[in-house]
Amino acid sequence: MSVWTGGAFDVVVVGAGIAGSAFAALLAPSGLRILLLDAAPRPPRLPPLAATIDEVDLRVSALNPASVRLLEQAGAWQRLPREVASPYEHMRVWEEDGTARIGFDAAALGEPVLGHVVENRWIVATLLARLDEAANVVVRGGETLATLEQRAAGASRTRLWLASGAAVEAALVVGADGARSAVRTLCAIEAAERDTGQRALVATVTTERAHARTARQRFLTSGPLALLPLALPAGGQCCSIVWSADEALAEELLALDDAAFAARLGQASEHALGGIEAVSRRLAFPLRPLHAASYVAPGVALVGDAAHVIHPLAGQGINLGLADVRVLADELQRARARGLALADEGVLARYQRRRRGDNALMLETMDVLRRLYADRRPGVRLARNLGVAAVDALSPLKRALMRRAAGLG
Numbered sequence: 001m002s003v004w005t006g007g008a009f010d011v012v013v014v015g016a017g018i019a020g021s022a023f024a025a026l027l028a029p030s031g032l033r034i035l036l037l038d039a040a041p042r043p044p045r046l047p048p049l050a051a052t053i054d055e056v057d058l059r060v061s062a063l064n065p066a067s068v069r070l071l072e073q074a075g076a077w078q079r080l081p082r083e084v085a086s087p088y089e090h091m092r093v094w095e096e097d098g099t100a101r102i103g104f105d106a107a108a109l110g111e112p113v114l115g116h117v118v119e120n121r122w123i124v125a126t127l128l129a130r131l132d133e134a135a136n137v138v139v140r141g142g143e144t145l146a147t148l149e150q151r152a153a154g155a156s157r158t159r160l161w162l163a164s165g166a167a168v169e170a171a172l173v174v175g176a177d178g179a180r181s182a183v184r185t186l187c188a189i190e191a192a193e194r195d196t197g198q199r200a201l202v203a204t205v206t207t208e209r210a211h212a213r214t215a216r217q218r219f220l221t222s223g224p225l226a227l228l229p230l231a232l233p234a235g236g237q238c239c240s241i242v243w244s245a246d247e248a249l250a251e252e253l254l255a256l257d258d259a260a261f262a263a264r265l266g267q268a269s270e271h272a273l274g275g276i277e278a279v280s281r282r283l284a285f286p287l288r289p290l291h292a293a294s295y296v297a298p299g300v301a302l303v304g305d306a307a308h309v310i311h312p313l314a315g316q317g318i319n320l321g322l323a324d325v326r327v328l329a330d331e332l333q334r335a336r337a338r339g340l341a342l343a344d345e346g347v348l349a350r351y352q353r354r355r356r357g358d359n360a361l362m363l364e365t366m367d368v369l370r371r372l373y374a375d376r377r378p379g380v381r382l383a384r385n386l387g388v389a390a391v392d393a394l395s396p397l398k399r400a401l402m403r404r405a406a407g408l409g
């Protein structure tokens with residue numbers, strides 16, 4: 001087998017998670033020479049259909065309609081087996097410490113569904129399957145970015161070195177390498193990170209009652225708990241849970257045996273779906289929202305978690321990442337149509353202008369919500385309950401919120 005030594009490309013995408021793979025797939029029809037690389041080995045072609053809760057990927061995403069449309073455009077959505085995408089038409093949100101409830105229904109938005117819950121490994125696998133058909137795209141697993149030479153003024157290419165020793169050159173480097181982005185660090189882009197002191201515990205569970213295509217979220221004073229409906233394993237009684245809690249509580253929940261954890265989860269969800277009948281293995285992720293001071297540097301653009309990490313309480317992380325991908329691909333197409341270089345300063349500046357403000361607003365909103373719901377003072381609780389009840393009763397405001405969450409506003 002010959003050793004891969006690198007080469008010259010128009011675009012090098014570092015990171016083949018959802019954001020990086022979607023960006024490469026969206027750009028593939030342009031004919032540009034694209035390299036998509038990832039430190040992890042390339043995953044198996046298509047994952048198995050989960051037959052038990054232990055076979056479900058613990059990382060799932062609630063994709064809004066705008067993200068689904070983007071994955072369609074990227075040629076991935078059509079490849080998902082129907083049962084892998086779990087549609088939900090309703091959302092119910094309520095809290096531990098109050099009376100107000102708020103509900104959202106797809107019908108009110110004029111959309112068939114509010115979103116789809118999909119295992120992350122399936123999203124990536126279908127994007128990579130699409131890329132396998134593109135002769136102009138090279139996908140390399142097991143390649144870690146080690147060094148990046150900052151581009152001198154006036155230079156038209158950036159050089160990168162991989163840990164394997166391969167050297168690569170690109171007109172544009174796209175950093176899609178996640179929260180601990182090496183591209184961001186190597187470009188000396190600062191990122192404000194906030195340690196919430198919380199962790200998000202994830203697991204897959206079977207519930208006594210069917211989820212009825214409804215996503216549920218209960219704000220506990222210790223943090224939000226989400227139950228996302230899954231179509232697989234079959235039966236309509238499986239959910240993926242995301243339970244955000246302070247370090248100590250997260251540790252305690254991780255250490256419980258399955259029966260004790262199921263009992264705690266049943267209480268925490270106020271038995272909205274009856275008892276919890278079975279629980280998969282559990283994992284916890286640290287919750288450290290982060291925002292890059294800039295999304296661009298000479299010859300470089302950041303997308304997805306490399307640019308922003310948001311609290312998962314509204315399931316917006318990858319939806320924002322895919323919105324970055326759409327806008328960056330759009331700006332690059334416009335640049336080409338106007339005969340501009342891919343990494344033209346004005347082109348990258350426009351990308352940043354179109355995305356950073358929106359993302360900052362969403363990050364701020366999530367932080368305010370998280371703190372508001374953690375506040376136990378009676379006055380705050382009363383105001384919160386009145387506010388939620390008012391929003392629920394005010395259909396224009398509620399509709400505006402729903403459109404925003406759906407990526408339509």
Ligand SMILES: Cc1cc2nc3c(=O)[nH]c(=O)nc-3n(C[C@H](O)[C@H](O)[C@H](O)COP(=O)(O)OP(=O)(O)OC[C@H]3O[C@@H](n4cnc5c(N)ncnc54)[C@H](O)[C@@H]3O)c2cc1C
Pocket residue numbers: 014015016017018019020037038039040060061062063143144145146176177178179180181182200201202242285303304305306312315316317318319320321
């Ligand atoms: C518990 C939890 C639940 C969530 N639920 C939702 C949800 O319901 N909906 C939603 O929209 N979002 C959700 N999110 C957020 C979502 O998971 C992330 O926003 C999303 O996965 C980020 O995708 P990404 O492609 O930007 O980065 P990543 O998925 O982190 O991918 C980065 C890739 O880059 C590679 N890489 C890293 N460093 C290097 C290097 N030096 N060289 C080469 N490759 C490298 C990595 O191997 C990885 O494959 C959730 C997050 C958490 C923690």
